[in-house]
Amino acid sequence: MTTGQIAIIVLILLGAGFMLISAIGIVRLPDVFSRMHAAGKASTVGISCLLLGAGFFFLDEFLFYRMIVLIALIFATAPISTTALARAVYNNEPALRRQLRHDEMAGSVAEAISAPPADGDDAILTTPS
Amino acid sequence: MNTRNVFLMNLLLAVLWAALHADLSVTTFIVGFLFGLLLLSVAHRGYGATVVGVVGFMLFLIRAIIVSSIQVAGYVLAPTLRLDQGIIEIPLEAHSDLEIAILASSITLTPGTLSVDVGRSSTGQRVLYVHNLVMGDADAVRNSIKSDFERRILRVTRGGMTI
Structure with a gap:
C-alpha cells in the first residue's frame, strides 16, 4: 500500500466518521438549535473529506477540480439554509426561545422581522421579555 | 484601477497563457493565473495584498472549521451532554451586504456557532445574532468573533491593507 492510498483511506474514514458523529x-x-449544529456542521466537514478522498482516488485532473468546485459550492450554500431554518425556528417557537440560558435577541424580535405575518397571527411574535 | 478590474485583467492573462499552450487544461489556466497574479501585484501593490488577504482568510476559515468540528464532536460524544446554549448580539462594523453575508456565512460554517438573524440594535447599529452551542462567557465569544472573523473580512473588503 502506497502512502497515497493510506492518505485516501484516512480521508474517507475521517469523512465517514464525521457523518456518523453528526x-x-x-x-x-x-432541541432544534443544537441538532442543527450537529446536522449542518459535521456534515460539511464529512462531505469535504469524502469528496477530497474520491478526487485523490480517481486522480483525474478534471474530476479533482470538480471535487474542489463541489466543496466550494457546499460551503457557499449550506450556511444559508441553516441560517434560514434557525431564524424560522427562533421566530416561531417561543417555548424553545425561553429555554436558552442567555438570549440577547429577545428584545429585538419585533424589529428583526420586517413585517408581521399576513394572517394576523402575530401573537407569537410578542416576546415576554 | 480598482480591484475588480485588476482581477478581470488577471483572468484575461490566464486565458492568454492557456491559449498559448498546446495542452489546454485547468492546470495550465491556474498556472497562467498565478503568473498573472505575480505580474499584477508588482504593478498594483494593493492587489497582491488583497489576494493574500483572501487566501489568508480561507486558510483561517478552514483551520477554524477543523478545530471547532473536533470540539463539537467532543461535545456530542461526551458521556453526559453539557450544553450551554445562548444567543449573543454582535455589533457590526461591517455594513455592506456583501461583508455581512460573508461574515454570517463563515460564522455558520464554523461548528458551534450559528448566525440566526441580522437586525438593528436600539441605537440603530446593525447587529448579528449568533447562537452558540456551548457559550461560556458572552463577551469573550463576542470579542473573539469580532477580532478573528470581522477584522479579517474588513481587511480584505476595505482598502488600506497591511499584511
Missing part, C-alpha cells in the same frame, strides 16, 4: 448528534442533542 448522525449521533442529531439523535442525542435535545
Whole structure:
C-alpha cells in the first residue's frame, strides 16, 4: 500500500466518521438549535473529506477540480439554509426561545422581522421579555 | 484601477497563457493565473495584498472549521451532554451586504456557532445574532468573533491593507 492510498483511506474514514458523529448528534442533542449544529456542521466537514478522498482516488485532473468546485459550492450554500431554518425556528417557537440560558435577541424580535405575518397571527411574535 | 478590474485583467492573462499552450487544461489556466497574479501585484501593490488577504482568510476559515468540528464532536460524544446554549448580539462594523453575508456565512460554517438573524440594535447599529452551542462567557465569544472573523473580512473588503 502506497502512502497515497493510506492518505485516501484516512480521508474517507475521517469523512465517514464525521457523518456518523453528526448522525449521533442529531439523535442525542435535545432541541432544534443544537441538532442543527450537529446536522449542518459535521456534515460539511464529512462531505469535504469524502469528496477530497474520491478526487485523490480517481486522480483525474478534471474530476479533482470538480471535487474542489463541489466543496466550494457546499460551503457557499449550506450556511444559508441553516441560517434560514434557525431564524424560522427562533421566530416561531417561543417555548424553545425561553429555554436558552442567555438570549440577547429577545428584545429585538419585533424589529428583526420586517413585517408581521399576513394572517394576523402575530401573537407569537410578542416576546415576554 | 480598482480591484475588480485588476482581477478581470488577471483572468484575461490566464486565458492568454492557456491559449498559448498546446495542452489546454485547468492546470495550465491556474498556472497562467498565478503568473498573472505575480505580474499584477508588482504593478498594483494593493492587489497582491488583497489576494493574500483572501487566501489568508480561507486558510483561517478552514483551520477554524477543523478545530471547532473536533470540539463539537467532543461535545456530542461526551458521556453526559453539557450544553450551554445562548444567543449573543454582535455589533457590526461591517455594513455592506456583501461583508455581512460573508461574515454570517463563515460564522455558520464554523461548528458551534450559528448566525440566526441580522437586525438593528436600539441605537440603530446593525447587529448579528449568533447562537452558540456551548457559550461560556458572552463577551469573550463576542470579542473573539469580532477580532478573528470581522477584522479579517474588513481587511480584505476595505482598502488600506497591511499584511
